[in-house]
Amino acid sequence: MRRPHSRLLAPATALLLATACGVEHADTGASVPVPRATVTDPPVDGVRITSVTVPTVSPTPSVTPDGVHADRLPGDSGISAAYQVSNDGDRALTYTVLFDFTTDTGAVMANRKVTVRGVGPGRSTSGTVALGALAPGASPVTRVKVAEVTRVPADEAPSEAGACPSSGVRLWADDGDAAMGLRVVGLHLENCGKRDYALDGYPRLSLLDDDLAPVDGIRVLHGGAAVATGTGLDVPPAPLVLRPGETALSGLVWRNTTLAGTAVNVPYVRVLAKPGAAPVTVTPNLDLGTTGKLGVGAWRRADR
Incomplete structure (x- = not known):
């Protein structure tokens, strides 16, 4: 979908x-x-x-x-x-x-x-x-x-192809899936460098508006079940090490339900793969409605 x-x-x-x-x-x-x-x-x-x-x-x-x-x-x-x-x-x-x-x-x-x-x-x-x-x-x-x-x-642009960034990893968001108001966007990370890259836990997210200023009032929750079941984003966090050429997946999940209040749209998300990592700003265009929450999955090794 x-x-x-x-x-x-x-x-x-x-x-x-x-x-x-x-x-x-x-x-x-x-x-x-x-x-x-x-x-x-x-x-x-x-x-x-x-x-x-x-x-x-x-x-x-x-x-x-x-x-x-x-x-x-x-x-x-x-x-x-x-x-x-x-x-x-x-x-x-x-x-x-x-x-x-x-x-x-x-x-x-x-x-x-x-x-x-x-x-x-x-x-x-x-x-x-x-x-x-x-x-x-x-x-x-x-x-x-x-x-x-x-x-x-x-210096924060996502990079799915081309020269490997100086950080040694690429990070980008895909076009995502949608059904009945549920949105799921994948976050992809590839170790394109020459050294192993360790991950443990969830990406760190900052939500940004059109002017790249912080958006307040949105809860970022761990796991897809915080928003909906069956999203595939509920794998428990665990340490993993990516060798050069290997990839990992995470994802964002939200609903665009609009009830009482003002709908919130967040065009940009700044992502840190882990604490201290180089930031990458992706553009999933979060139409969060009035839900006030966004789920994020833990990093897991991508299927080959």
Whole structure:
């Protein structure tokens, strides 16, 4: 049961690019200029789209100066958007951005997630996100918008792949599962270093708001049974040692029940694998409702 992501597909502050930023057509192998209007919509948490490319249905391959044809791959829509990420904060941040590819009416046909690492304070960086293949039968995509942005300190960004962090371990959260208001998100830890890594007990958690400030009033309880039975997070804590290449699992469990009071949403969780470990900030987007509690499982060795 996969955690639903309707919030990722819901309309957000849209940058209506087809009319606001101009469209580059690839039917002649060169850009066809379109008048550009001023973009009135503000960036979404420091991320804005600067242009969008929507080729015609049957584009003519472009030719490079050396005579090589720059054909698109079979099935590639050729649709892409250029974006800019600007950090107006006082520390380096890593951004994860969800881009929605939509029709003229705003219906989302696909989305793509991009991680932009280590944008320094006061700095900007640019990039391009491509749609790739569009699902058969999908309506034409003409616009791209920033649907969601998360930002974590660059030195606390989760790392599922790539170079091993200086701590010698990777830690990240998965997309999670959901059913009937129950949420379960896995925490994964891999020893990617060259030395054994010892664990004993539960991850240490700090709940953070949109500004990465502490969220008070939520009880963090040990074990899944504190929230619901059958979550798989009730294994008693026990010492374990991960050899290089081995992994461990924990997890977060909560309900989004809303009764009397104000619902609480916690976008970020700072995780310490154990006391003294390097912090990693993950983005499980805890929709805690009015329950006021979050369960966390003990570290256990991952099944091979």
